[in-house]
Amino acid sequence: MTLHSLKEATPGPRWQALFEATWPAYRAWYLREGSQTRPDLATARSHLTRHLPELVPTWEAMLSLAGGDETAARMLTQWDLPAFLPGCSQAVVTGESPALVRNYDYSPHLFEQVVLSSAFTGRKVIGTSDCLWGLLDGMNEDGLVVSLAFGGVPGSAPGFAIPLVVRYLLEVAGSVREARAALDRIPVALAYNLTMTDATGEAGTAFVAPGRAPEHSPAPVATNHRGRTPEDPDHARRFRSVERHRHLGDLLKRSLEPDEVAEAFLLPPLHSRSYSEGFGTLYTAVYRPLEGRVDYRWPGKTWTRTFDAPDETTDVELRQG
Structure with a gap:
C-alpha cells in the first residue's frame, strides 16, 4: 500500500490529479444502486448550501476542476452517499x-x-x-x-x-x-x-x-x-x-x-x-x-x-x- 501526502491550500492541480485517478471507481460506487437512487443535483446542492454553507466555495472550485461533471457534483456534496461501515x-x-x-x-x-x-x-x-x-x-x-x-x-x-x-x-x-x-x-x-x-x-x-x-x-x-x-x-x-x-x-x-x-x-x-x-x-x-x-x-x-x-x-x- 502506498500512501500519498499532499499539501494544497485550495483545490488545484494536486486535487485534480486525485480526482482523475479515483473518479472512475468513485463513480461506479456512487451509482452502484442506480442513478435514480441518488439525489438530483438541485436537492444535493440545496442541502450543502443550507447546512454547510462555508464549504460551498470549495465545492464549486472542485466542480470546475472536475469539468462540471453532474454526477461528480452530486457525489461531492456527500448528501445521501451509499452506506459504508468502517x-x-x-x-x-x-x-x-x-x-x-x-x-x-x-x-x-x-x-x-x-x-x-x-x-x-x-x-x-x-x-x-x-x-x-x-x-x-x-x-x-x-x-x-x-x-x-x-x-x-x-x-x-x-x-x-x-x-x-x-x-x-x-x-x-x-x-x-x-x-x-x-x-x-x-x-x-x-x-x-x-x-x-x-x-x-x-x-x-x-x-x-x-x-x-x-x-x-x-x-x-x-x-x-x-x-x-x-x-x-x-x-x-x-x-x-x-x-x-x-x-x-x-x-x-x-x-x-x-x-x-x-x-x-x-x-x-x-x-x-x-x-x-x-x-x-x-x-x-x-x-x-x-x-x-x-x-x-x-x-x-x-x-x-x-x-x-x-x-x-x-x-x-x-x-x-
Whole structure:
C-alpha cells in the first residue's frame, strides 16, 4: 500500500490529479444502486448550501476542476452517499501533551490512501482523506482533533456522509465545545461515534445518528457501538466492539503516555489483520494538537506529517492474519 501526502491550500492541480485517478471507481460506487437512487443535483446542492454553507466555495472550485461533471457534483456534496461501515478504535490520552490515537479498520481496496493538508476556508487542516475531500480523521491549526468510527446502530436516512461532517467541523470549529455546537445542526445519514479533543485537553465522544439529536458524552474512547450496550449485538460481536472498548478503558486507567498507548494500538485486540473481511487495520494515527503533527504508525514504521510538510509518499506492507 502506498500512501500519498499532499499539501494544497485550495483545490488545484494536486486535487485534480486525485480526482482523475479515483473518479472512475468513485463513480461506479456512487451509482452502484442506480442513478435514480441518488439525489438530483438541485436537492444535493440545496442541502450543502443550507447546512454547510462555508464549504460551498470549495465545492464549486472542485466542480470546475472536475469539468462540471453532474454526477461528480452530486457525489461531492456527500448528501445521501451509499452506506459504508468502517470499524475503528479511538481514544484520547489526556495530560500535559494531549493526543488522540485511533485505528482505522477497513478494506484496503476501499481506502483512498491520501493524507491531505489544506486551508479550504483559511484555517489549516490536515487529515486522512476520503470521498475526495471528506476526512476519516483530522486536526486543524487551532488544535481541534476529530476522528470517526461507525456507531453500530442499524438504519439510514437522508443526510450527509460522515467524512464531510468531520471536514466541516475542522473548518468551522476551534474547540470541542464549538464542534459540539456545530454538530447539533447537521443531519447525518448513518450512526457514528465522533471522538474529539483540542489544545486544552478537553475530550469527549459525540454519538450521531439519523433522526436523533447528537448525544454528547465525556467518554474519551469509542469503538463501534453506542454507549455501553450495543444496539446491534451481532454486529458488535462480529467486530469485537465491546472487547476493544473495554481494552481502551483499561489502557487509559494505566495513565500511559501517548506513545505507549499507540504501541498498544499496534497489537490485538485493537490491531486487526482481517483485511479480506474488510476489517484490517490500515493505519494507526496519533494526533498531537499542541505540536501540530500526526504520526501514522504501523508495526516497525512511523510516518510523521505536519501542516506544512512537503508532498511525500510512503510504502506500507499489510499482512493478512
